[in-house]
Amino acid sequence: xxxxxxxGPGGPAIxxxxxxxxxxxxxxxxRQLLSDEERAQLAKIATTxxxxxxxxxxxxxxxxxxxxxxxxxxxxxxxxxxNGREYVAAFxxxxxxxxxxxxxxxxxxxxAITPVTAYALPVAALRRRLSKDAALDFHLIAKLSHGLREAxxxxxxxAxxxxxSKLAMFLQLLxxxxxxxxxxxxxxxxxxxxxxxxxVGMSLAAVSRGFRDLAAxxxxxxxxxxxxxxxxxxxxxKLAGETGRPARARSQ
Amino acid sequence: xxxxxxxGPGGPAIxxxxxxxxxxxxxxxxRQLLSDEERAQLAKIATTxxxxxxxxxxxxxxxxxxxxxxxxxxxxxxxxxxNGREYVAAFxxxxxxxxxxxxxxxxxxxxAITPVTAYALPVAALRRRLSKDAALDFHLIAKLSHGLREAxxxxxxxAxxxxxSKLAMFLQLLxxxxxxxxxxxxxxxxxxxxxxxxxVGMSLAAVSRGFRDLAAxxxxxxxxxxxxxxxxxxxxxKLAGETGRPARARSQ
DNA sequence: CGTGCACTTGACAAAAATCAAATTTTGTGG
DNA sequence: CCACAAAATTTGATTTTTGTCAAGTGCACG
Numbered sequence: 180x181x182x183x184x185x186x187g188p189g190g191p192a193i194x195x196x197x198x199x200x201x202x203x204x205x206x207x208x209x210r211q212l213l214s215d216e217e218r219a220q221l222a223k224i225a226t227t228x229x230x231x232x233x234x235x236x237x238x239x240x241x242x243x244x245x246x247x248x249x250x251x252x253x254x255x256x257x258x259x260x261x262n263g264r265e266y267v268a269a270f271x272x273x274x275x276x277x278x279x280x281x282x283x284x285x286x287x288x289x290x291a292i293t294p295v296t297a298y299a300l301p302v303a304a305l306r307r308r309l310s311k312d313a314a315l316d317f318h319l320i321a322k323l324s325h326g327l328r329e330a331x332x333x334x335x336x337x338a339x340x341x342x343x344s345k346l347a348m349f350l351q352l353l354x355x356x357x358x359x360x361x362x363x364x365x366x367x368x369x370x371x372x373x374x375x376x377x378x379v380g381m382s383l384a385a386v387s388r389g390f391r392d393l394a395a396x397x398x399x400x401x402x403x404x405x406x407x408x409x410x411x412x413x414x415x416x417k418l419a420g421e422t423g424r425p426a427r428a429r430s431q
Numbered sequence: 432x433x434x435x436x437x438x439g440p441g442g443p444a445i446x447x448x449x450x451x452x453x454x455x456x457x458x459x460x461x462r463q464l465l466s467d468e469e470r471a472q473l474a475k476i477a478t479t480x481x482x483x484x485x486x487x488x489x490x491x492x493x494x495x496x497x498x499x500x501x502x503x504x505x506x507x508x509x510x511x512x513x514n515g516r517e518y519v520a521a522f523x524x525x526x527x528x529x530x531x532x533x534x535x536x537x538x539x540x541x542x543a544i545t546p547v548t549a550y551a552l553p554v555a556a557l558r559r560r561l562s563k564d565a566a567l568d569f570h571l572i573a574k575l576s577h578g579l580r581e582a583x584x585x586x587x588x589x590a591x592x593x594x595x596s597k598l599a600m601f602l603q604l605l606x607x608x609x610x611x612x613x614x615x616x617x618x619x620x621x622x623x624x625x626x627x628x629x630x631v632g633m634s635l636a637a638v639s640r641g642f643r644d645l646a647a648x649x650x651x652x653x654x655x656x657x658x659x660x661x662x663x664x665x666x667x668x669k670l671a672g673e674t675g676r677p678a679r680a681r682s683q
Numbered sequence: 684c685g686t687g688c689a690c691t692t693g694a695c696a697a698a699a700a701t702c703a704a705a706t707t708t709t710g711t712g713g
Numbered sequence: 714c715c716a717c718a719a720a721a722t723t724t725g726a727t728t729t730t731t732g733t734c735a736a737g738t739g740c741a742c743g
Contacts, residue, residue, distance in 0.1 A: 199554065200494075200535030207534070242452075258587065261672045266590050268583050279579060282459070283452030286580055302451065309569065316568035317561065323575035327531060328538055330582035331520050335510070337589035338518050338632035340700075342731070372690060380590035382732050387691055404690070404740090420513045592732075594699070624722060634700055639723050656708085656722075 190222030191248040191298045193318060194274035194359065195325035209325070209359055211274070212318040220315075221248075224308060225298035230291035239288045243280035245299040249273045252295030253369045256287040257377065267378040269333065270370060272356055276322060292370050337380050339420070342389040345379045347398065347418040350407065365408040372404075442474030443500040443550045445570060446526035446611065447577035461577070461611055463526070464570040472567075473500075476560065477550035482543035491540045495532035497551040501525045504547030505621045508539040509629065519630040521585070522622060524608055528574060544622050589632045591672070594641040597631045599650065599670040602659065617660040624656075 196209045213221070225248070230236055236247070239258055247254075254271040256279075268287050271277045279286045280302075309316055336348045354366050368375070376383045390407070393399045398415045400408045409415050448461045465473070477500070482488055488499070491510055499506075506523040508531075520539050523529045531538045532554075561568055588600045606618050620627070628635045642659070645651045650667045652660045661667050 196533055198532050198534075199558070204534060260590075261596070266587055268586065279576065279583075280450050281448055281576075281580055282450075282456060286583070306451070309572075310565055313562055313565050313568060316565060316572065320561075320568065320571055320575060323572060323579060324531065324533075327575060327579045327582055328533055330579055330586060331531075331538070334520065334582060334586040334589055335518055337586055338512075338629075340632070340730090344513070377590075380592070383689095384691080384733080385731055388731090391691080592698085623720095635721095636701080636723080637699055640699090643723080 190218035191225055191300065192218060192250075192274045193248065193276060193322050195322045196328075198321055198324040207355075212321055214314075217312070217315055217318070220308065220312070221298075221300065224304035225300050228297055228299045230295040230297075232291060232294050234291045234295075236289040236291060236295075237278070237285050239285050241285055243278060243283055243285045243302060245301050246276055246278040246305060247289075248298040248300060249275050249277070250296040250298065252291060252293045252297075254289055254295055254297075255292050255370065255374060255378075256289045258287050260377075265377050266380075267374055269329070270374075270378070276326075292374065333378075335420075342381055342385050343393060343398075344418050344420060345381065346386070346389045346393060347415055348420065349375065349379050350399070350409070351416075351419045354409070365402065365406050368405045368407070442470035443477055443552065444470060444502075444526045445500065445528060445574050447574045448580075450573055450576040459607070464573055466566075469564070469567055469570070472560065472564070473550075473552065476556040477552050480549055480551045482547040482549075484543060484546050486543045486547075488541040488543060488547075489530070489537050491537050493537055495530060495535055495537045495554060497553050498528055498530040498557060499541075500550040500552060501527050501529070502548040502550065504543060504545045504549075506541055506547055506549075507544050507622065507626060507630075508541045510539050512629075517629050518632075519626055521581070522626075522630070528578075544626065585630075587672075594633055594637050595645060595650075596670055596672060597633065598638070598641045598645060599667055600672065601627065601631050602651070602661070603668075603671045606661070617654065617658050620657045620659070 191213065193212045194209045195212055196205070196207060201210075227250070228247075230252075236254065237243075249271055251273050254275075254277055256268045256271065256277055258266050258268065260266045269277075270292075277289055309319065332352065336345055336352070339345045339348060350366055353368065354363065357363055357367060370378075372386050373383055376386045379386065381389070390399075390401060394401045394407075396414075398409070398411050398418065400410050402408065443465065445464045446461045447464055448457070448459060479502075480499075482504075488506065489495075501523055503525050506527075506529060508520045508523065508529055510518050510520065512518045521529075522544075529541055561571065584604065588597055588604070591597045591600060602618055605620065606615070609615055609619060622630075624638050625635055628638045631638065633641070642651075642653060646653045646659075648666075650661070650663050650670065652662050654660070
């Protein structure tokens with residue numbers, strides 16, 4: 180997993196589900212938004228950067244000099260919480276963007292949770308390109324809409340009252356991201372239990388117990404710490420509230 | 432409260448905190464993004480629509496024909512949850528946009544929680560304008576970034592483990608939105624307890640008790656159901672984790 | 684082939700959900 | 714403007730769930 184772009188010219192790549200009606204309905208599948216031409220243009224202003232597993236990429240509050248586009252590996256954005264706890268805002272995968280800023284400063288901190296390769300796009304240069312290329316603006320709008328929906332989905336997960344629902348929804352999110360390439364036999368969890376706990380807003384112990392209980396009740400099967408499979412899909416989706424994906428159209 | 436644009440030409444208006452470094456640092460204050468010219472252009476494709484208090488504006492899953500821009504009143508976007516519960520994704524104020532879609536269908540439902548006046552911008556026409564006007568794209572990017580940060584803030588709120596922290600953070604959010612125009616003597620809560628409960632992910636009873644306890648511990652003073660004032664600012668911000676606003680720059 | 688860190692598990696305490704009832708407000712029709 | 718019904722909110726008692734603190738266990742890496 181975490182493979183880079185499979186073919187083509189290389190350069191930054193952005194993947195998202197279209198907010199608008201796509202030519203061919205893609206059943207929730209995300210697609211590459213940038214044309215080869217756009218990728219080549221962006222490559223001209225991009226630098227390739229690498230981070231070791233566990234390495235901090237930037238801290239919240241410092242001037243935001245670049246936006247990052249992941250080539251390979253997984254990144255988390257987070258914020259130190261009240262006590263020693265930390266709140267994980269998002270996990271980011273290849274072809275995602277990160278580096279959200281407010282008034283020129285990063286809103287979160289970012290850390291590589293696996294070895295990471297990424298393009299760094301200096302904001303100044305990026306802004307210049309954006310003002311020149313309307314199509315690129317459009318694609319960025321699509322990606323931001325996608326990010327907004329994901330953040331809302333995260334909030335929906337956090338609003339669940341039961342640990343098992345949260346975890347089921349969490350697994351569903353992972354499954355959805357990973358199924359971008361095709362159907363998977365099992366779900367891979369690249370992050371450790373502690374990161375999961377901080378993402379779903381539960382204690383470390385509760386996460387552990389939660390997975391155990393999901394397995395005990397035959398919703399999932401756990402191969403090892405990082406590999407799980409949904410066994411009882413029906414019950415599983417019910418737990419996850421089946422609201423994880425947009426409801427099928429009702430009236431009209 | 433909920434006053435429309437105070438002066439100027441009328442037409443759609445969008446307010447947000449800049450993601451990028453503004454000319455004059457605005458200390459977290461949001462500002463009007465559109466020029467009079469842009470507002471006039473948008474007005475040409477917009478229709479004015481009105482909704483009664485409690486009226487449904489659209490349902491999730493139906494084709495997204497328009498994006499809305501609030502002139503006056505408050506809207507909530509929400510999604511029916513597992514049981515009879517409902518998850519509130521956001522409260523929207525004048526100069527906000529709503530109508531987020533995925534593959535051409537609304538992601539949430541929307542309802543007016545006060546009488547609402549809004550502009551309806553048909554997506555087709557809006558897309559045409561966007562492809563013509565690079566500056567407008569830019570402003571939409573800024574607004575989407577703003578929305579993304581808000582959604583992350585909502586998730587941060589939901590990740591809090593204690594009811595009082597959630598409520599303090601909630602009041603802080605309201606205060607921040609309402610202080611856009613200037614400092615306020617008290618916080619106004621336009622929504623009912625049930626909507627608050629669904630937004631902060633707690634039971635109705637817990638919200639009620641929570642406010643009572645905040646008042647009992649002298650963090651706030653409650654004038655009536657919809658008006659509260661922060662009394663002990665220091666302790667209050669501590670409760671809210673002071674992470675509600677971006678941390679002041681650390682090193683560098 | 685240790686040693687440490689990540690994870691799991693247990694016992695108990697704390698917090699919030701539920702269920703249910705009492706009150707206060709709000710809106711309506713005289 | 715008043716009486717009432719309906720809706721919203723508060724409050725109480727009890728139960729459930731999850732957090733905490735503290736021990737294990739085991740896998741991964743040197």
